[in-house]
Amino acid sequence: MADLVKKLRAEGIEKRLVQEGTGELPDFRDGTKATFHFRTLRSDEEGAVLDDSRHRGKPMELILGKKFKLPVWETIVSTMRPGEVAEFLCHVALYPLVSKSLRNIAAGKDPLEGQRHCCGIAQMQEHSSLGHADLDELQRHPQPLIFHIEMIKVEAPGTYQQDPWAMSDEEKIKAVPLIHEEGNRLYREGRVKEAATKYYDAIACLKNLQMKEQPGSADWIQLDLQITPLLLNYCQCKLVAQEYYEVLDHCSSILNKYEGECQGHIHNSDALWPSAGLLGTLFSHLQEEEEEEKEEEEEEEEVKEEEEGRAPGL
Known part of the structure; x- marks a missing residue:
């Protein structure tokens, strides 16, 4: 010492x-x-x-x-x-x-x-x-x-799983499919929060690699297509967690970016669900949420009016 x-x-x-x-x-x-x-x-x-x-x-x-x-x-x-x-x-x-x-x-x-x-x-x-x-x-x-x-x-080295930020580019490329599959396994087991973390880590690996490519280049596009099913899986986890607006933001971004060009890729990938069905479910949830909020506001307004009607001198 x-x-x-x-x-x-x-x-x-x-x-x-x-x-x-x-x-x-x-x-x-x-x-x-x-x-x-x-x-x-x-x-x-x-x-x-x-x-x-x-x-x-x-x-x-x-x-x-x-x-x-x-x-x-x-x-x-x-x-x-x-x-x-x-x-x-x-x-x-x-x-x-x-x-x-x-x-x-x-x-x-x-x-x-x-x-x-x-x-x-x-x-x-x-x-x-x-x-x-x-x-x-x-x-x-x-x-x-x-x-x-x-x-x-x-x-000691070799006794732990490296976090994405600590990996070399080669390690990230090899790790993404493994992390993706681990996320799918966790999701199937109902461990949705942990699955979301795995999908997020895999996306982080690919985003880091993508930052080193020229936007719009063949390699950049290939990485982007790998990110898409992972992002959809991440959105599914957030949908289960009722974080609807984050899901809407990500899914809208994907649809606006590809305008239907990647639908075949998504359906043939490891994404856990079809994107159209996801968005339909999402909008349904958002509509229900808005209706519930509207009903609560109306009930609060009615209670307020009743209390004012019972006020002394009225």
């Missing part, structure tokens, strides 16, 4: 142990997956919290050797045992950009939103807002940060 602390200090990092971990220090070779909760705090007197993974509903998953934009995190987690809690003080100039990506992911947005058309990090730091006042302030006035890390588990 003394050697690890010495190494951290040589890199300008101060570690404070909050709670001992269990077992031996894992072998953090490339491909190791560390799952942990983190809280990022400013190091000034106020100590304001910038980010907290617990508020996002899931812990951070970091795979070593994948060139994560915050290399210091690989350095600090490599000194921790499962169950350990520690705080690290270090200066991280790139944290505002990384934080924005993490916040986008938590909000279901593209993690690179707003970053693709910049001509370098320095230009973005000088001229662009990150869309978050606290990150803009940190970008203008950098200061050391405190990372409060709670290590949950450490998994």
